[in-house]
Amino acid sequence: MLVAKDTTANSRSTVGRWPDEHLTMHLEAFNAETGEFRARGTRKADAVAQRDSRKYKPLFDYLSMQTAASLLLPLSSIEEIVGWLPDGAATSQFWANTQYHLSRRSAWLDAGYHAFYDAGRRSVRFERVATPNNPSSSGWTDDELEACVGAYRQLWTAQQKGTKLNKSALRREILATALSARNHSAYERRMQNISAVLAAMNLEWVKGYAPLDNMGAVRSRVDRMVTQTWREVPRLHIVTRKGDVRSAFRKWQAAILEAAQYDRKIGWLPDEQIAVASYGDAPDGELHEKATLGVDPFGRDWSVQINIPSDPKTENGSSAVARDELGRLYMIRQGTLHENNQSARVDEIDFRDLSGMTPADVRLKGEAAHRLWFIVTPITDYADEMRRNTARFVKICAALRVPEGVDRAQAKADAAEIMDRFGRDEEGGSSTFWSQGGSRTMRKRHGEVWQALKEILKTADKDLRKPIPARGYDTDGEIDGEDGGILVEIKTGFSAVDVYAGTGQLLLYSKMLARLDGHRKILLLPRKPQAVLCEALEQVGIELHFFDVADDNDWSSATFSRSFLDRCGVP
Incomplete structure (x- = not known):
C-alpha cells in the first residue's frame, strides 16, 4: 500500500x-x-x-x-x-x-x-x-436548514390544529428567499429528512413528506435544530411523588430479579445476558436503592447504575420515572456515564452522538428538562419486555464504555426497539359527527369487536395487547397463542380494500417491530372475501379467520370461529 x-x-x-x-x-x-x-x-x-x-x-x-x-x-x-x-x-x-x-x-x-x-x-x-x-451542489448553511425547519414547523402546526396551509405557496416563498440557490427537489428532500427525525422522536410527521433518512453530512445539524424546535411538545413528565416513584422502581426491580440467577451478590440473567447487583449493603438476591448493571457475568466491569432518586423533584438523580400523556410509566436515565475502571466519563452529548439514540422530550414540573434523558424501558405488566428493553439499554452503555466497539446502526436500532410500548385499548360505543347538514351517529364497530375478543381471551387467562412499533403506528393486537405469538388485524368489512389494508398492516408491522417478525399473522374478517384474495393471503403467509355478529346494532356481541379460538388457546 x-x-x-x-x-x-x-x-x-x-x-x-x-x-x-x-x-x-x-x-x-x-x-x-x-x-x-x-x-x-x-x-x-x-x-x-x-x-x-x-x-x-x-x-x-x-x-x-x-x-x-x-x-x-x-x-x-x-x-x-x-x-x-x-x-x-x-x-x-x-x-x-x-x-x-x-x-x-x-x-x-x-x-x-x-x-x-x-x-x-x-x-x-x-x-x-x-x-x-x-450552486445547489454546495454544502447547506445553517440559515438554509433553519429556514426548512421553520417552514416544516408551520406545516406541522397547521396539521395538528386541523387547519390548511398552502404547501406550494410556502415552498415558493422559501425558495425565493432563504433557499434562492436551491431547487424544488432539494427543498422537498430536506423536508423529508425532517420527517425522518420526527419519526425517530416518535412524533407525527407532515403528510406528503414521507421520512427519508439519508441526510449525509448535515444529519447532526438537522437533528439538533429539529430537537430544539420541537422541545415545547410535551412528551414525558417526570413523576415527583416519592411513593409513585418507589412503586414503579420496585415493579422494575421485581422484573429483573424474577429471572436473575444469583451467585452471592451477582445476579446473572441468562436470556438477556446481563448482570445485576445491589450497590450497597442489600442482602444477596435483593435490590434496594441502587442497582448496578453490566454485561460481565462475574461483575468485574459494570456499565451503568439505575438508582431510585432521593429527590425526584429535581434532576440531581441520574434515573427517574416519567409518565406520558396517556398515563403510561417509563424508566428513564440521563446519558451521563460516570468514570469507572473501564472507561473515562461519558457525557450526555457523547452518549447521544455515539449511540445514535434520540433523547426523550422530558418535562419537570411543566418546564423542559435541563439534561438529556433516554428511555430505558416502559414500565408495564410484562416483565419479559422490561428485562429485554433494559438489557438493550445496558448493552448500549457497555458499548459506549469501549467506543471502538460501538455499532451506531445497531445501537440506533436497539434504541428504536426500546421504544416499543403498549397502546390504549380500543373503544366501542358510538361517535357523533357534526356538519353543515346536521349531525350523524356512527357505531365504533371495530372497537366493539376488539373489546369482545379481549373479553373472550380473559376467560382463558389471556390478554389482547396493543404493541406500537417505534414509529408510532398502532397495531390491533398481540396474543400469546397456543403455539407462539399471534399478530392480529381486525377489519369490519371484507372488500378488497379491507383485505389490502389488513395485509399491508400485518406485513409492515412485523418488520417495524423486530420481535413481532416471527409471530403468526391473522386477519379477522366478518365474511370470506373473493377467492383470489384468499389465495393471495395464503401465498404471503397470512391466515384468514372470521367473526360473526348477530345484531348489526351491537357488534360487541361478536363471536369468533372455533379455528381462531383454537389458535389462541381458548377452550
Whole structure:
C-alpha cells in the first residue's frame, strides 16, 4: 500500500502497487484535504479497464439520480448496486478522486461526486462537487436548514390544529428567499429528512413528506435544530411523588430479579445476558436503592447504575420515572456515564452522538428538562419486555464504555426497539359527527369487536395487547397463542380494500417491530372475501379467520370461529 506522508515532496520516484492488482503507478502529486492526486501508471491488461467501466456503471446510474449534497453508503450497500467488491475496496486509495486512471472512478466523478472512505463505518461518503454552474451542489448553511425547519414547523402546526396551509405557496416563498440557490427537489428532500427525525422522536410527521433518512453530512445539524424546535411538545413528565416513584422502581426491580440467577451478590440473567447487583449493603438476591448493571457475568466491569432518586423533584438523580400523556410509566436515565475502571466519563452529548439514540422530550414540573434523558424501558405488566428493553439499554452503555466497539446502526436500532410500548385499548360505543347538514351517529364497530375478543381471551387467562412499533403506528393486537405469538388485524368489512389494508398492516408491522417478525399473522374478517384474495393471503403467509355478529346494532356481541379460538388457546 502506498501512503503519501509529505505532500510537498518530489514523489516522481515513488512507485507502489495499488488495490488494483493490474496497475503499477507513479504518484506525482497529492492533496491531503480533498483526497485528489495525480498519477501515471501502466496496466497489465487494457481489458481490465473495460471490465471496471461496465461493472461500476450501475453506481454511476445510482449517483446520477441523487439530488443530495452528501451520501453515506456502506460497502454492503454498494455491493448490492455493483456486485462483489475486492478487498482493496476497504481502503482510501480505492476511492481516491484522480481522473487519470482507473475507469471505475468515473462512476462517481462523472456523476458529480467525490468519494471519501470512512474506515470506522466501512462506508463511503460521496460529496457533491460544487461548481459555478451548480450552486445547489454546495454544502447547506445553517440559515438554509433553519429556514426548512421553520417552514416544516408551520406545516406541522397547521396539521395538528386541523387547519390548511398552502404547501406550494410556502415552498415558493422559501425558495425565493432563504433557499434562492436551491431547487424544488432539494427543498422537498430536506423536508423529508425532517420527517425522518420526527419519526425517530416518535412524533407525527407532515403528510406528503414521507421520512427519508439519508441526510449525509448535515444529519447532526438537522437533528439538533429539529430537537430544539420541537422541545415545547410535551412528551414525558417526570413523576415527583416519592411513593409513585418507589412503586414503579420496585415493579422494575421485581422484573429483573424474577429471572436473575444469583451467585452471592451477582445476579446473572441468562436470556438477556446481563448482570445485576445491589450497590450497597442489600442482602444477596435483593435490590434496594441502587442497582448496578453490566454485561460481565462475574461483575468485574459494570456499565451503568439505575438508582431510585432521593429527590425526584429535581434532576440531581441520574434515573427517574416519567409518565406520558396517556398515563403510561417509563424508566428513564440521563446519558451521563460516570468514570469507572473501564472507561473515562461519558457525557450526555457523547452518549447521544455515539449511540445514535434520540433523547426523550422530558418535562419537570411543566418546564423542559435541563439534561438529556433516554428511555430505558416502559414500565408495564410484562416483565419479559422490561428485562429485554433494559438489557438493550445496558448493552448500549457497555458499548459506549469501549467506543471502538460501538455499532451506531445497531445501537440506533436497539434504541428504536426500546421504544416499543403498549397502546390504549380500543373503544366501542358510538361517535357523533357534526356538519353543515346536521349531525350523524356512527357505531365504533371495530372497537366493539376488539373489546369482545379481549373479553373472550380473559376467560382463558389471556390478554389482547396493543404493541406500537417505534414509529408510532398502532397495531390491533398481540396474543400469546397456543403455539407462539399471534399478530392480529381486525377489519369490519371484507372488500378488497379491507383485505389490502389488513395485509399491508400485518406485513409492515412485523418488520417495524423486530420481535413481532416471527409471530403468526391473522386477519379477522366478518365474511370470506373473493377467492383470489384468499389465495393471495395464503401465498404471503397470512391466515384468514372470521367473526360473526348477530345484531348489526351491537357488534360487541361478536363471536369468533372455533379455528381462531383454537389458535389462541381458548377452550
